[in-house]
Amino acid sequence: MFYREAGQFKTDYRSDMAVFPILQDRIAIGAILALMFIVVPLVANDFWLNTIFIPTLIFSLAAIGLNILTGYCGQLSLGTGGFMGVGAYSCYKLTSIFPDVNIIIHILASGFFAAGVGVIFGIPSLRIKGFYLAVATLASQFFLEWSFGRIPWLYNYNDSGAIDGVNRSLFGIALTEPYGTPAFQYLVVLSIVVFLTWIASNLVRGRYGRAWMAVRDMDIAAELIGIKLLRTKLLAFAISSYYAGVAGAMMVFLSLGSAEVEVFDIFNASFPILFMVIIGGLGSLIGSFMGAAFITVLPILIRGAPSLFGFEIHAATGEHVQLMMVGGLIIFFLIVEPHGLARLWQIAKQKLRLWPFPY
């Protein structure tokens, strides 16, 4: 009734190629952005911001990165955590080498280091495919994890052997964890994520995105029509790692405050982010957000559910039940909707178009 594209005529190529060709979509995205930028910081308390909103946004960014590589370019990677770590550690080194430079520049620049490392570890993708490649990317994950723990220069020879919080401010207001306020951190994270998502959405619609999708569908055929595999695959690795790196840097400086190697290990970072991409939907940016929200909120819900119904369970038992439920729900979701939450969203939009008078 209210979601119709009838009557919205496109008179030039610009409007035909717009990200949101339908007026209602533009209104909706504007409303969502207004909600996220204005209403959420005013309404949500620190607990909500710290445990749900900020982690969801940061993981969304990492998931977008992995989605570019796996969903768009078809290269399965299990090394996202390692690249996030590269971002975090290089950001830490940047803040200590150039203490006067703005932290935002540090965060955005640290992604380039991750991109460089990503390209190096992406080289095997030229020769190795499918699950062989997935296992090969674990090489980067384990090697990077090992370096974070064993090269003291990376953590400034700390006694703790971890990244510790640095005090940086933006516009004269303390920003970084643990010095800044969650609301300010949230706004900064949100701005970076929105900016990089906008870039990603244009990338995947454009020349490079189409080249990635051609490689994903069949790389030999893509090579035959003149796509340079070397450049295309390595570019996907670079951009994917850039996103992961920025996400890692934000995770340490705007969310956790300090970080040990474990934060970036395979069970805490790489697998959950792959879950987000698959549950959200391969090859869908909005799916990355949905997947990240789902995987971030699910454990919190499961932990909170028993006390909501008024009975207490033992902490250890709760953890075991949580593992079982997360595992079970993942299998359930894969069975019910293997194409992910983004597909559900598409179906909902399709239905809404005909509502209330379907054929």
Added chain:
Amino acid sequence: MELAHKIFVAPFWEMSGAPDLFLQVLWEGFVAGTLYSLIALGFVLIFKASGVFNFAQGIMVVFGALSLVGLHQLGVPAWVALALCIGIMFVLAWTVERVVLRPLVNQPDIILFMATIGLSSFLIGLGEFIFGGEPKTMITAELGLPSGAIDFAVAGGFVSLQKIDIAAAVMSAVLVTVLAVFFHKTRIGRALRAVADDHQAAMSVGITLQQIWVIVWFAAGIVALATGIMWGARSDVSFALEIVALKALPVLILGGFTSIPGAIVGGLIIGITEKLAEFYWGPLVGGSIETWIPYFIALLFLWFRPQGLFGEKIIERV
């Protein structure tokens, strides 16, 4: 120059200087290698028959060992517990086929892979929920497994072999032989190979895919249980062992996903080089290089043979 000497000369000098120590490290690597091979074997069985990259194989190893020890702690005699565990593995195989594989048939590989990661998380939760999360000791004596060590005098020194390690090597050899005979000489084995070759052709000659999948997962479960017993005898039984699953992955890509000999050879290569590298080159860079060295060795092999040493040649057509 100094560094080159440390990398290319000193370790070999050390090896020839103390041959007994070298043999000891080689043996450690061999034993670790057989266990990696066994885990990889479970992977290969499932991958061949159903094309599923079963990430949960490593967890099944721990799950099997944990239920064995857990049942024994509840007062069940060791051999009865072992029989019950085999039963549990069958139920697991059947359930996985019914609940996970059947609804997901014909989905992309990555979805099935994800489902097995979900399965592993579920199994960790279930195992700890029933038997508790604290580390347990494997019931080696009750199962009649030997303990203690034999010392050999070699080249002016001693090499000490743990009896349990010898038992592990023997048991893996037996297991591989039994599987080979099963695959080549029995009716079910032929059906399994047919399915591994081509699903549709196998179905068209009247082989029931679902039944085969249950059998294969069951076989992988038994391999997992045997691995779990052997591995558990060398260290505690707990889900900290899940890292073992990750150890078997480079073995897989090195040997090829579809080859049983590949799993065995790959396991031995990885096990031995890993231990040698850790012992002789590890101290140069601060140790613990065991975590990533296997992957780099595997990558090296993969650069020349992208399908692994024994994998089927990948033929791509446009």
